[in-house]
Amino acid sequence: MTTLLELQGIEKSFSGINVLKSVDLTIRAGRVVALAGENGAGKSTLMKIISGIYQRDAGTVIYKGNEVKFTTARQSMDAGIGIIHQELNLLPELSVAENIYLGREPTKLGKIQWDVIERESKKYLAQLKQDIDPKTPLGKLSIAQQQMVEIAKALSLNAEVIIMDEPTDALTDIETAILFEVVDELRAQGKGLVFISHRLGEIFQMCDDIAILRDGEMIHQGPVSEITEDDLIRHMVGRELSDQYPFVPAAPGDVRIEVEKLTAHGAKEISFTANAGEVVGFAGLVGAGRTELAKAIFGANPIDSGTVKIDGKEIRLKSPQDGVKAQIGYVTEDRKQEGLVQSQELSTNMSLTGLGRFCNVLGFVNKASEAVTISEYIEAFAIKTRDANTIISNLSGGNQQKVSIAKSLVPEPKVLILDEPTRGVDVGAKREIYTLINKLKAEGLCILLISSDMPELLGISDRIHVLSSGKLTGSFSRAEATQENIMRCAVAGQTNG
Amino acid sequence: MKLNDFISENKSLIGLIILMAAVSFANANFLGIDNMLNILRQTSINAVIAMGMTFVILTAGIDLAVGSILAFAGAICASLIGMDTPLIIALIATIMVGAGLGATSGVIISYFNVQPFIATLVGMTMIRGATLVYTQGRPISTGYFDVAESFYQFGGGYILGIPNPVILMVVIFALCWFVLSQTRFGRYVYAIGGNENVARLSGINVKKVKILVYALSGALAALAGIILTARLESAQPTAGLGYELDAIAAVVLGGTSLAGGKGRIFGTIIGALIIGVLNNALNIMDVSSYYQMIAKGAVILLAVVVDSRGKSNA
Ligand SMILES: Nc1ncnc2c1ncn2[C@@H]1O[C@H](COP(=O)(O)OP(=O)(O)OP(=O)(O)O)[C@@H](O)[C@H]1O
Ligand SMILES: [Mg+2]
Numbered sequence: 086m087t088t089l090l091e092l093q094g095i096e097k098s099f100s101g102i103n104v105l106k107s108v109d110l111t112i113r114a115g116r117v118v119a120l121a122g123e124n125g126a127g128k129s130t131l132m133k134i135i136s137g138i139y140q141r142d143a144g145t146v147i148y149k150g151n152e153v154k155f156t157t158a159r160q161s162m163d164a165g166i167g168i169i170h171q172e173l174n175l176l177p178e179l180s181v182a183e184n185i186y187l188g189r190e191p192t193k194l195g196k197i198q199w200d201v202i203e204r205e206s207k208k209y210l211a212q213l214k215q216d217i218d219p220k221t222p223l224g225k226l227s228i229a230q231q232q233m234v235e236i237a238k239a240l241s242l243n244a245e246v247i248i249m250d251e252p253t254d255a256l257t258d259i260e261t262a263i264l265f266e267v268v269d270e271l272r273a274q275g276k277g278l279v280f281i282s283h284r285l286g287e288i289f290q291m292c293d294d295i296a297i298l299r300d301g302e303m304i305h306q307g308p309v310s311e312i313t314e315d316d317l318i319r320h321m322v323g324r325e326l327s328d329q330y331p332f333v334p335a336a337p338g339d340v341r342i343e344v345e346k347l348t349a350h351g352a353k354e355i356s357f358t359a360n361a362g363e364v365v366g367f368a369g370l371v372g373a374g375r376t377e378l379a380k381a382i383f384g385a386n387p388i389d390s391g392t393v394k395i396d397g398k399e400i401r402l403k404s405p406q407d408g409v410k411a412q413i414g415y416v417t418e419d420r421k422q423e424g425l426v427q428s429q430e431l432s433t434n435m436s437l438t439g440l441g442r443f444c445n446v447l448g449f450v451n452k453a454s455e456a457v458t459i460s461e462y463i464e465a466f467a468i469k470t471r472d473a474n475t476i477i478s479n480l481s482g483g484n485q486q487k488v489s490i491a492k493s494l495v496p497e498p499k500v501l502i503l504d505e506p507t508r509g510v511d512v513g514a515k516r517e518i519y520t521l522i523n524k525l526k527a528e529g530l531c532i533l534l535i536s537s538d539m540p541e542l543l544g545i546s547d548r549i550h551v552l553s554s555g556k557l558t559g560s561f562s563r564a565e566a567t568q569e570n571i572m573r574c575a576v577a578g579q580t581n582g
Numbered sequence: 583m584k585l586n587d588f589i590s591e592n593k594s595l596i597g598l599i600i601l602m603a604a605v606s607f608a609n610a611n612f613l614g615i616d617n618m619l620n621i622l623r624q625t626s627i628n629a630v631i632a633m634g635m636t637f638v639i640l641t642a643g644i645d646l647a648v649g650s651i652l653a654f655a656g657a658i659c660a661s662l663i664g665m666d667t668p669l670i671i672a673l674i675a676t677i678m679v680g681a682g683l684g685a686t687s688g689v690i691i692s693y694f695n696v697q698p699f700i701a702t703l704v705g706m707t708m709i710r711g712a713t714l715v716y717t718q719g720r721p722i723s724t725g726y727f728d729v730a731e732s733f734y735q736f737g738g739g740y741i742l743g744i745p746n747p748v749i750l751m752v753v754i755f756a757l758c759w760f761v762l763s764q765t766r767f768g769r770y771v772y773a774i775g776g777n778e779n780v781a782r783l784s785g786i787n788v789k790k791v792k793i794l795v796y797a798l799s800g801a802l803a804a805l806a807g808i809i810l811t812a813r814l815e816s817a818q819p820t821a822g823l824g825y826e827l828d829a830i831a832a833v834v835l836g837g838t839s840l841a842g843g844k845g846r847i848f849g850t851i852i853g854a855l856i857i858g859v860l861n862n863a864l865n866i867m868d869v870s871s872y873y874q875m876i877a878k879g880a881v882i883l884l885a886v887v888v889d890s891r892g893k894s895n896a
Pocket of ligand 2: 128130171481
């Protein structure tokens with residue numbers, strides 16, 4: 086077992102706050118090491134130090150026997166280190182192929198060889214079983230497809246060391262299984278891999294070794310086979326966690342939202358109702374139309390036909406403004422492009438949708454009451470931040486997600502649509518979010534939950550609808566719903582492929 | 583730590599102080615009260631335009647039409663005063679004209695999806711043309727009615743020894759500061775510039791906010807037109823040529839990002855003052871106006887380079 090990359094005593098601080106404390110890590114050829122830890126533990130920071138995006142304050146990085154100090158991502162890439170970033174690093178206006186080869190386009194006599202780029206891109210996408218035309222503008226793809234493009238990009242580098250920072254958080258079981266097949270191949274080829282995920286099951290399924298960070302310190306390293314899930318959680322959060330999916334049965338109230346024969350981009354004639362005090366789950370594969378349905382109900386996508394009623398009254402949905410006015414809250418699956426203004430403060434982001442709550446008739450913001458509400462949410466969600474004015478892009482991914490959920494709650498909605506709400510959130514915080522969902526449900530909120538995390542969906546929904554190719558193909562009560570039932574309906578409407 | 587933060591947040595202010603210190607060494611007359619007031623007065627027109635421009639740039643837009651709007655509004659105002667229109671009506675009408683022209687750019691930008699640069703470039707050309715047609719290429723005098731005398735006060739009068747345009751500039755600054763930092767509208771302006779998509783999905787009426795922003799820019803350009811016309815007691819068809827560039831320079835010197843979503847109105851005032859001090863200093867040092875342009879460009883370049891270096895190291 087040869088060591089490919091070795092980190093020793095890595096230290097890193099951001100504006101005086103020490104986020105990595107003397108961290109060691111070894112990446113070996115032909116092995117997958119899982120890097121686990123809570124949101125903000127320092128996982129992404131450590132990976133960015135390896136790939137030269139951040140500079141270490143102290144410590145050494147030894148790559149194939151030599152000490153290295155990459156100062157740009159380019160250098161590490163050229164040296165054979167590929168990284169799949171947690172926050173997608175792609176340009177929505179460019180095509181899939183252009184994204185995959187960005188900055189290293191093969192040329193012949195100074196002319197870019199587009200045919201080569203497209204052929205190669207297609208090859209790597211095919212390896213991931215993705216039937217995507219490389220000429221498609223990236224922005225047209227779903228988040229899961231974009232994630233697959235990002236993975237294809239890493240494959241195309243032919244790197245020795247491949248770092249995957251939460252590659253599965255936007256994927257459903259099917260794509261995850263495809264990714265794992267590819268990971269197996271890479272392992273067999275003797276590559277060294279790092280795998281970060283908050284879905285602990287994946288770590289046990291996929292990884293050989295495990296390294297656990299807590300508050301910037303490496304507190305456990307060893308083979309995965311020598312550790313149990315409970316141990317892992319205890320190491321990560323520093324205490325026991327019982328009952329990952331706390332479910333509180335609640336007597337549902339009156340019908341809150343009625344969707345009738347709704348047809349919109351990606352959704353065909355969908356009808357369902359959901360009551361106050363109920364969590365209705367939506368299952369389906371990537372491209373099943375769940376996000377499209379959610380966006381249509383919120384007013385973000387145009388509705389072709391059909392109606393949406395809230396408390397028996399039909400609502401007009403021409404823009405997200407109408408959705409907000411009808412007291413619908415929407416947490417997007419894509420927090421970077423749609424959820425939060427990355428370059429601005431946590432505070433202004435969190436209050437953006439619900440700003441009306443703090444304004445008088447003339448539109449003056451009462452900053453004192455705003456600050457109180459914001460700090461309440463920071464506390465309730467245990468958001469790890471220096472203060473309320475931290476810039477969003479400086480928060481860890483999971484903490485950004487918590488801000489995104491809090492943002493949708495500030496306007497006090499009647500219907501809350503959660504699209505992959507626990508994307509990138511650690512086990513402890515996931516449980517906090519479930520508890521919160523239960524509490525909101527008890528208060529009479531109607532929650533529509535879209536999730537690709539099957540145990541989560543089964544664990545906290547009162548009822549589950551299944552979508553396939555834009556159509557509703559099945560509905561189950563909590564008692565009837567099983568993984569098999571759902572998967573059968575999820576693939577039912579799939580006509581080709 | 584703290585000092586570093588202060589310096590990086592107030593680079594333009596520090597730049598202004600250094601510039602003023604340097605000029606006062608070179609010329610003893612520079613720091614006199616009279617010259618200071620003079621600089622403030624000369625700065626006021628650019629500052630008023632630049633404050634409207636700040637809103638536009640914060641939404642990640644640009645408004646090239648302000649110089650033309652200034653000229654057109656000035657001509658309308660001069661005619662109205664020349665026809666003995668009551669002062670308040672003339673002023674309101676002029677500002678409404680400016681706001682209307684600005685709003686038109688806003689509508690074109692948000693409903694027809696035209697790039698702000700193109701939409702306002704077209705506006706700049708057409709409104710300048712309209713001004714030339716309307717004035718037939720000749721200055722319009724504000725005339726000899728009594729109202730012309732009170733109108734003159736807007737550009738040439740003083741209150742307690744302070745030039746009225748300077749007072750106007752300060753009032754507009756206070757209003758803009760308030761709107762940007764204390765109101766919902768201000769928040770929306772920043773959010774749109776930060777990420778328009780996020781703003782839209784947060785339930786913000788992006789189109790409406792943008793139209794209002796361009797209307798505000800047009801209104802402030804018209805106000806600048808009023809000040810200039812009042813001072814000269816006539817409207818010049820070529821007034822305000824190139825003013826859009828001075829306004830953009832002031833905004834950028836003040837640290838506002840052309841990419842939108844980041845910046846402060848206070849910075850814009852400082853930016854306008856840097857340009858004002860520079861113009862004044864080169865004048866009192868008898869530098870020929872040809873060299874002045876080169877010097878001005880060089881200072882702006884220097885400021886922007888210093889600013890962007892600070893950013894990439896952060
Ligand atoms: N550029 C930055 N400036 C300031 N602080 C930062 C920056 N990048 C990260 N941090 C801080 O460093 C800490 C570690 O963040 P990191 O992104 O490494 O966490 P993580 O373990 O990847 O978490 P997650 O599971 O949520 O992705 C966090 O507290 C974060 O706020
Ligand atoms: Mg991370």
